[in-house]
Amino acid sequence: MxxxxxxxxxxxxxxxxxxxxxxxxxxxxxxxxxxxxxxxxxxxxxxxxxxxxxxxxxxxxxxxxxxxxxxxxxxxxxxxxxxxxxxxxxxxxxxxxxxxxxxxxRHALMGIGPRDGIRQAMSHPQALGQCRHWLKAHGIEPVSYPDTAGAAAKVAELADPTIAALAPPAAAALYGLDLLATDIADADHxxxxxxxxxxxxxxx
Structure with a gap:
């Protein structure tokens, strides 16, 4: 644990x-x-x-x-x-x-914001790969972490406004983060x- x-x-x-x-x-x-x-x-x-x-x-x-x-x-x-x-x-x-x-x-970007100040996004490599075009377009560096919601918990622990997480939307409420963007995968399917x-x- x-x-x-x-x-x-x-x-x-x-x-x-x-x-x-x-x-x-x-x-x-x-x-x-x-x-x-x-x-x-x-x-x-x-x-x-x-x-x-x-x-x-x-x-x-x-x-x-x-x-x-x-x-x-x-x-x-x-x-x-x-x-x-x-x-x-x-x-x-x-x-x-x-x-x-x-x-x-359905991936969401979450952190303590604001979105235009985010420089890094932490998540599982699969999630980062599924959103790589979106992240690149917004100038956000992908940072690998063992899982999506775990990254949200880590972002809450770090309390750094420049670091966000990619995770399911409900993880934001679990760990006290703000939803900064939703449905950001590179394809709807x-x-x-x-x-x-x-x-x-x-x-x-």
Whole structure:
């Protein structure tokens, strides 16, 4: 939990405690609360208990160790291609794919503003790649971070008006940031495909 930026830790702690109490309902995802994977987890499993994990390996381990019933993991995006890390981890995970979920991606720029003073945008490399033309047009330098909502929490922690985050719009309210721009992906069809990973398959 210490890997998460300070503003995210109390939320992570509450969600982790709830998931630990009912592991059969827990759905592991990579990223801080408010990340696209969190959104996908709540859409795909409305009765589930999302369990935040700092990286993909942690999410997979949560399922393998029985702390979560399944994990929901992004594997490819319509704009930026495959999510490289998971293609290395999936074959050796010992888990099986039991479902998939398609999530339309809506990126927002958030910070403590103002927008014309933003010089850097932090986010997951996939998000930065999906908004690279927009960022370049506005003279904003992309800065890689492990996940989108985690970047929002880090921006809140830094409290630097020149540094913003690219994250789902709801992350702004979670971490006390201002929405500076919305729907800034380089194409409207921006969609990510997620797969559900579990210890065993379901009968057909």
């Amino acid at each position: 210490e890997n998460f930026a300070a503003p995210a830790r109390p939320i992570v702690a509450r969600m982790t405690q709830a998931a630990m109490a009912e592991p059969a309902r827990a759905v592991a995802f990579q990223g801080a609360p408010g990340a696209n994977s969190h959104v996908a987890a709540t859409e795909a499993f409305p009765d589930g208990l999302p369990l935040p994990c700092f990286d993909f390996a942690d999410a997979i381990d949560a399922v393998k160790d029985g702390r979560a019933d399944c994990a929901i993991i992004p594997i490819e995006n319509s704009l930026h291609g495959r999510v490289a890390d998971i293609h290395f981890l999936l074959p050796e995970s010992g888990l099986v794919i039991t479902g998939e979920h398609f999530l339309p991606i 921006n969609t990510t495909r997620f797969v559900t990973l579990a210890r065993g398959g379901k009968p057909p």
